[in-house]
Amino acid sequence: MTKPDMKKSRAPQYFLAMALLISAVGLLQSWNSALSILNMGLISAIMALGVNLQWGYAGLFNVGVMGFVALGGLAVVLTSMPPVPAAWSAGGGRIVAALVVGVAIIAGAAVLWKKMPKGRTRGLVLTAFLVAGFFLFRFLLDPAVAAIEAVDPAVSGYLGGLGLPVMLAWPVGGILAAGAAWLVAKTALGLRSDYLAIATLGIAEIILAVMKNEDWLSRGVKNVNGLPRPVPNEIDLQNAQWFLDMMTRFGMDPTTGSSIFVKLLYALLFLAVIILIVTAMELALKSPWGRMMRAIRDNEVAAEAMGKNVTGRHLQIFVLGAAIIGVAGAMMTTLDGQLTPTTYQPLRYTFLVWVMVIVGGSGNNWGAVLGGMLIWFLWIEVEPIGAWIVNVITSGMDDGSAFKAGLIERVAYMRYLTMGVILLVVLRFSPRGLLPEK
Amino acid sequence: MDILNALVAFANFVLIPATAYGAQLALGALGVTLIYGVLRFSNFAHGETMSFGAMVVVLVTALFQSWGISLGPLPTALLALPFGIAVTALLLLTTDRVVYKFYRKVKAAPVMLVIVSTGVMFVMNGVVRMVVGTEDRRFADGARFLVNARDFKAWSGLDEGLAIKTTQVITVVVALITVAALFWFLNKTRTGKSMRAFSDNEDLALLSGINPERVVTITWLLVAALATIAGALYGLDKSFKPFIYQQLLLPVFAAAIVGGIGNPLGAIAGGFVIAFSEVTLTYAFKKVITYLSPDSWSPDGLVQLLSTDYKFAVSFAILIIVLLFKPTGLFKGQSI
Numbered sequence: 096m097t098k099p100d101m102k103k104s105r106a107p108q109y110f111l112a113m114a115l116l117i118s119a120v121g122l123l124q125s126w127n128s129a130l131s132i133l134n135m136g137l138i139s140a141i142m143a144l145g146v147n148l149q150w151g152y153a154g155l156f157n158v159g160v161m162g163f164v165a166l167g168g169l170a171v172v173l174t175s176m177p178p179v180p181a182a183w184s185a186g187g188g189r190i191v192a193a194l195v196v197g198v199a200i201i202a203g204a205a206v207l208w209k210k211m212p213k214g215r216t217r218g219l220v221l222t223a224f225l226v227a228g229f230f231l232f233r234f235l236l237d238p239a240v241a242a243i244e245a246v247d248p249a250v251s252g253y254l255g256g257l258g259l260p261v262m263l264a265w266p267v268g269g270i271l272a273a274g275a276a277w278l279v280a281k282t283a284l285g286l287r288s289d290y291l292a293i294a295t296l297g298i299a300e301i302i303l304a305v306m307k308n309e310d311w312l313s314r315g316v317k318n319v320n321g322l323p324r325p326v327p328n329e330i331d332l333q334n335a336q337w338f339l340d341m342m343t344r345f346g347m348d349p350t351t352g353s354s355i356f357v358k359l360l361y362a363l364l365f366l367a368v369i370i371l372i373v374t375a376m377e378l379a380l381k382s383p384w385g386r387m388m389r390a391i392r393d394n395e396v397a398a399e400a401m402g403k404n405v406t407g408r409h410l411q412i413f414v415l416g417a418a419i420i421g422v423a424g425a426m427m428t429t430l431d432g433q434l435t436p437t438t439y440q441p442l443r444y445t446f447l448v449w450v451m452v453i454v455g456g457s458g459n460n461w462g463a464v465l466g467g468m469l470i471w472f473l474w475i476e477v478e479p480i481g482a483w484i485v486n487v488i489t490s491g492m493d494d495g496s497a498f499k500a501g502l503i504e505r506v507a508y509m510r511y512l513t514m515g516v517i518l519l520v521v522l523r524f525s526p527r528g529l530l531p532e533k
Numbered sequence: 534m535d536i537l538n539a540l541v542a543f544a545n546f547v548l549i550p551a552t553a554y555g556a557q558l559a560l561g562a563l564g565v566t567l568i569y570g571v572l573r574f575s576n577f578a579h580g581e582t583m584s585f586g587a588m589v590v591v592l593v594t595a596l597f598q599s600w601g602i603s604l605g606p607l608p609t610a611l612l613a614l615p616f617g618i619a620v621t622a623l624l625l626l627t628t629d630r631v632v633y634k635f636y637r638k639v640k641a642a643p644v645m646l647v648i649v650s651t652g653v654m655f656v657m658n659g660v661v662r663m664v665v666g667t668e669d670r671r672f673a674d675g676a677r678f679l680v681n682a683r684d685f686k687a688w689s690g691l692d693e694g695l696a697i698k699t700t701q702v703i704t705v706v707v708a709l710i711t712v713a714a715l716f717w718f719l720n721k722t723r724t725g726k727s728m729r730a731f732s733d734n735e736d737l738a739l740l741s742g743i744n745p746e747r748v749v750t751i752t753w754l755l756v757a758a759l760a761t762i763a764g765a766l767y768g769l770d771k772s773f774k775p776f777i778y779q780q781l782l783l784p785v786f787a788a789a790i791v792g793g794i795g796n797p798l799g800a801i802a803g804g805f806v807i808a809f810s811e812v813t814l815t816y817a818f819k820k821v822i823t824y825l826s827p828d829s830w831s832p833d834g835l836v837q838l839l840s841t842d843y844k845f846a847v848s849f850a851i852l853i854i855v856l857l858f859k860p861t862g863l864f865k866g867q868s869i
Binding site for chain 1: 574575577632635643644645647648649651652653654655656657658659660662663666667779780782783786787790834838840842843845846848849852853856857860
């Protein structure tokens with residue numbers, strides 16, 4: 096047996112171990128927690144797949160994951176929430192006009208840049224054009240924004256969405272993220288790798304700033320609650336006769352049962368998406384396209400000499416990876432049932448996904464899935480495990496002691512330290528991750 | 534038309550805050566640029582390093598205050614600064630020995646070191662959280678204002694009062710001293726020259742007998758000083774929030790790259806370019822324009838070009854423009 100084959104055979108064991116870990120949560124804590132971890136683990140796995148596509152297949156360093164996740168969340172609001180007719184009549188037309196004008200100004204600037212002869216005149220004309228354009232844009236936008244945000248601000252104050260089925264938001268999230276990624280890639284690809292990193296870091300912050308600030312679009316920091324769900328409501332289930340019958344057959348409490356049932360439905364949906372994405376990515380990896388990608392990653396100069404369009408392929412794979420992350424972001428917001436722009440933090444949504452990819456094994460899709468599940472599990476469970484350890488250590492002390500209280504308070508922050516240590520240890524001693532690239 | 538009042542309002546809300554902020558960014562960017570010049574990677578943990586340094590300063594300040602030690606009108610934090618630098622230097626040198634040294638030995642790709650630095654970022658973030666928690670702390674004491682708005686009004690007879698916070702003056706003065714000392718070190722001392730030689734051409738420097746590990750150690754010491762001072766000054770000026778420093782990472786990097794990464798002079802210029810653009814574009818000019826316009830007229834809106842939430846967009850836009858048109862930055866990058 097050759098060495099790569101031995102490594103291949105490790106995957107089932109790891110996934111079995113992962114299943115055991117989640118089952119342990121089910122037995123020791125509750126099945127509700129276990130299924131919550133499973134669901135977010137599956138979503139994290141999809142985010143990790145997106146980053147793996149960019150980093151593992153093409154060596155592109157994207158630290159703007161958070162922005163693409165957030166765009167996916169925005170897609171859910173824009174697709175599935177019912178439109179607010181009062182807001183649309185107050186300023187909808189004007190907003191659309193302003194956005195069209197905004198795009199036209201940028202396109203016009205690009206045309207000017209291409210058509211005019213090089214020199215100082217071009218710079219001056221372009222600057223004047225952009226400044227005038229900015230004021231025109233704000234002149235159109237501002238009154239409309241004020242009008243829309245004045246429409247019943249406590250419950251709406253925004254344009255709402257299209258009122259379409261919520262599952263449709265998942266591909267839409269992918270498309271939105273892909274569009275943003277295309278813009279970043281057009282400007283920053285071809286620069287040095289750390290410049291691309293800083294550019295993606297910046298675009299993520301800007302996407303978040305827009306979502307926090309543009310109330311007419313996303314209600315900003317007022318959040319959007321009560322997003323439609325692709326699965327039945329727990330309350331409806333508890334009132335449905337067929338469900339109550341089923342629960343009596345299993346001998347389960349209908350309240351707990353309904354929440355577990357809903358989480359299982361989500362898990363099935365997420366599993367279906369993962370299987371779809373992994374299959375597509377595995378097929379792509381084994382195709383001539385995948386071989387070309389790895390050739391480019393391993394030696395850009397040689398690949399270019401063979402006539403491959405390196406920048407073009409990088410653009411393609413960056414956009415595809417971002418689309419996958421966007422889908423995951425939309426799924427996450429659907430699962431949460433609300434969009435809260437203030438909860439998006441780079442450590443949680445960008446760098447944690449990086450830990451998942453590196454720990455799982457960059458370049459290996461199953462590794463990304465495993466890393467996503469495992470790191471999410473640790474992210475959630477490190478805190479209770481730490482608290483348990485502290486309790487055991489300090490069991491001799493009396494409950495009122497400041498030292499014990501301080502320790503327990505500090506354990507709450509242990510997850511950041513743990514993630515850093517895990518990442519550093521894996522990078523140092525097993526840089527290819529748990530499931531190395533074949 | 535009231536030009537004097539307009540000028541005072543402008544100084545109050547744009548000129549002075551932007552100068553202080555620019556000095557803080559410049560110090561942060563200098564740290565990033567030194568690491569880039571000598572160790573050749575973008576250190577994502579720099580924001581957390583600033584946070585850690587500021588945290589030590591906050592804790593030592595509290596200790597001094599409890600002992601009744603103070604500097605009179607100056608903030609006690611200035612006394613605590615050397616201790617903060619020492620502890621941060623210890624942390625950075627330990628990190629280098631435990632983490633980064635291995636990757637230098639195996640000559641890992643720069644992007645690998647960037648990923649490693651994100652691991653360090655997580656660890657430092659966790660340490661800061663575990664030591665001081667997450668809440669805000671104000672640790673500025675001493676006199677609050679150098680120039681008080683009411684006194685200024687009485688003295689000048691203007692409607693608009695000029696207010697200069699002590700912390701703003703201290704920021705600029707300390708930054709000036711730090712930068713002067715850094716440039717003296719880099720340009721005049723033998724060690725500083727060997728650092729620049731190492732940054733310019735590693736192989737040549739090695740051939741001429743420069744000990745690379747010594748250069749690296751000195752770089753970390755300088756970075757510890759710069760990061761701690763930048764972090765403490767920012768915390769003095771605003772308040773110490775452990776997480777704000779992570780958000781500073783983008784403007785700090787933007788400053789370093791805009792100036793030309795690896796170039797200390799560029800880092801300072803970049804810091805002020807970013808700070809002034811951010812503050813100018815997000816300031817509501819209503820007051821200034823009201824003073825400048827004819828008597829009865831005043832603008833309806835706030836005359837704010839961008840909402841303050843978009844300050845990141847400003848750093849980012851400048852960064853992109855510079856990268857597109859002058860990829861090596863305003864000053865030629867990649868040399869100390």
